[in-house]
Amino acid sequence: MRFGIFYEHQLPRPWGAGAELRLYQDALDQVELADRLGFDYVWEVEHHFLEEYSHSAAPEVFLAAASQRTVNMRLGHGIVQLPPQVNHPARVAERIATLDLVSGGRVDFGTGEASSAAELGGFGVRRDRKRDMWQDSIDAVTRMFVEEPFAGWQSPYIRMPPRNVIPKPVQKPHPPLWVACSRRETIHLAARNGIGALSFAFVHPEDAGKWVDDYYRLIASEECVPAGFAVNANLAVVLPMMCHEDPEVARERGSLGAGFFAYALGHYYGPSKHAPGTGSIWDDFAAKSPKLGVRGDDPLAGALGSPEQLVELVRRYEAVGVDQMIFVLQAGPNRHEHICESLELFGKKVLPIFAEGRDQREQAKAERLAPAVEAALARREPARRLATPYVIDEDAEVAPTIRSRARGVFGRIVEGRTDAQLERWFGPGQQRVLFALMARQFDPAKAFGFKGEIEFRLGRGSVWTIQVRGDKARAVQGSARNAAVILELPAADVLRLIAGVANPAALLMSGKLKITGDPAFASRVPEMFGAPSPY
Template identity: 25%
Template sequence: MQPDVYLLILGDHLPDPRTGRTVSQRDRLHAMCAQAVVAEESGFTGVAIGEHHFTRYIVSAPELMLATIAARTSTLRLSTGVTLLPHRDPVRVAEELATLDVLCDGRAELVVARGVSPATDEAFGIQHDDLRPRFDEYLRLLLQLLTETNVTWHGWFRTPLENVTTTPRPIQVPHPPVWIGSGSAISSDLAAELGMPLMLPSTLRSPDAYVDVVTRYRDRLSAPGRVALPSHVYVAPDNARDRWRPYLSAYAAFADPLRGDGQPVDVDRLMNGSAVCGDPHEVADRLNALQSLLGLDAHLVLIDVGGLPPDDVLAAIRLFGEQVIPKLTA
């Protein structure tokens, strides 16, 4: 049995470090949609698209991207990666997820998380001390709205609901898969309590950092759960490290304040830890080792980083699908 494999797209909008050229935002967004189409052709299970605001990650409305991809694909699972739930109205999230699920004939998924940017919290008027309880409250309401009709609800962070049924209703029963995205013990405990799958963070930290969290999550589950890990990945027939190094370096310098471990960026350390790079055999072996370490049910593969040229991204997606996915084990 093989694990599920999703193409993760966070949408950083950085110049190519070799040429200094930056593509337009229009071309960047269209390129992401094209990547998803090629991922389906290459045997990926799904695509997951991140949400960010006010940064050089330029996807702020992943659901719209996913709806565009839905019209161009037929089998690909369509997920956010992640939805910043504390910054959203859970009623609207339920409506948008169900609408996507209907339009794509039951292929929609959702990953919810608190987010990693204090500046975004501030811009949306969210106090830091409210972030975790707001996430907890909104998640429980979201699940109720997706599974029940005629919902009456009272909470702390939004106005009450009286006899509300969101429309449309999702195709998937009881609802489209909803993952919790987090690497913290508190959020993994919430995932276990609610019987939800756990998506680990797309960080630049060593995967070893999540062993205790995953163990804790599984120990607290009352039924089998699912765990997924994002990995920065580049695969090429030869010289993969040399080809990828300037792009990974550029991305790490940009992303480290949000996703790093507080240590100076060391690209060689990244390539031996959270970044998987090499020929197809080496990449498959590294991902299988991560599966053994964490008992993964799914991999999220983040290829498009640091201004990597679109043709190189598509070539890596195709090679990964052709020669890596068949070697992955669960």
């Protein structure tokens, strides 16, 4: 059995000055204490717009701070929301890998879809597509961890060209994967994807045992096709916790927080209507809940008690095969000092009982599952490798228009031709057409009030000038009377620039491109005449 602590960062109204600051600073103090006491995990949720219930919109920031105040605890994203409207897969991969680096390889990557109306509607995620989005995104993200470069993605939800997504995580092939589970069918989903199940259903040990049996049966079956490139066979349950030598004191201190946790959860995930910024879930809870807490037979009350009661409870979950118990102490109005006292007492009287022989039991479990894991990974499609190197093409990637496709064709024609071949083709007639088209595409908004002349010297006596007057431009053959800037480069390289197979910075460094006048203004010239902005 492993042990973790879990944070929603709950903050019931009314909110006083500095309330969120204290909430976060207290949580970091609690995490540091839990690490010293021997807790194995800290789990941090990602939620948006769920005021009072969860003020945890940027878990990666909190976990990064926690990584610098802890030594041994693993840092669990419990969970990252994967619909692309909420988190683009590349940003998820980058953040997870960065956290893995700053923590020295201590990240567990929990994933989920989100299901509250506040979040789905806020980000424009369709409820009937969020499961497909999750499956699509987790496949893409895990490939970003292992593919160099990531070979790109084309799906109804994600469109991304090949890129090398960096940095890469410390843990290979990637941090352990988990998914949030609230029902039996999502436990099955976790097992079929070969990932850990984070159960937020608050179930009794006997019910949890049925889920464990289902989970490990599917992990060992042919239905298991891993979502990632490693299998994480673990099932965790979450419960509110408060520990005191006197169980009545523990219940008194923790019952209100557990009750609010359940009530606020039902508020956002049930039929209740919420008025952002004006409603008070705490007031509703206080008015509608006569006992302001939880009953003794409620699973939410199971971990509110003495150390001896908690030992007995943990043994029941351990006996049915649960791998990790995650405790919610920061809930509702629970007080910081009571949370710290509970952690201290649990760490002193409960944790040591379950530490003995744990490593050996986990090793035996890994050996028992090894054949099933190997068979499951053989069913997973491998990482991809590009047959030929991919070259970034902004036009084709961002705006696959007729113009960009034509430019791609032109690039293939120009690439590989010698200077002599290109200069023979790019004679006076073709130059006239080119500069006339440039003048026609002049964009006054990109000129920022410029009026004057720009001279182009193409070698072998070929000189062209574009004159800008007001919001119009025209091309004339010959030198400028008073050029604001003079750009001098071989005619062949003009074609290569147009085709996108030459780099202006490289031409400048090699001496092929010479600028007379203001270099900063010169850098804006292509954009003034229809080229995409480089910034």
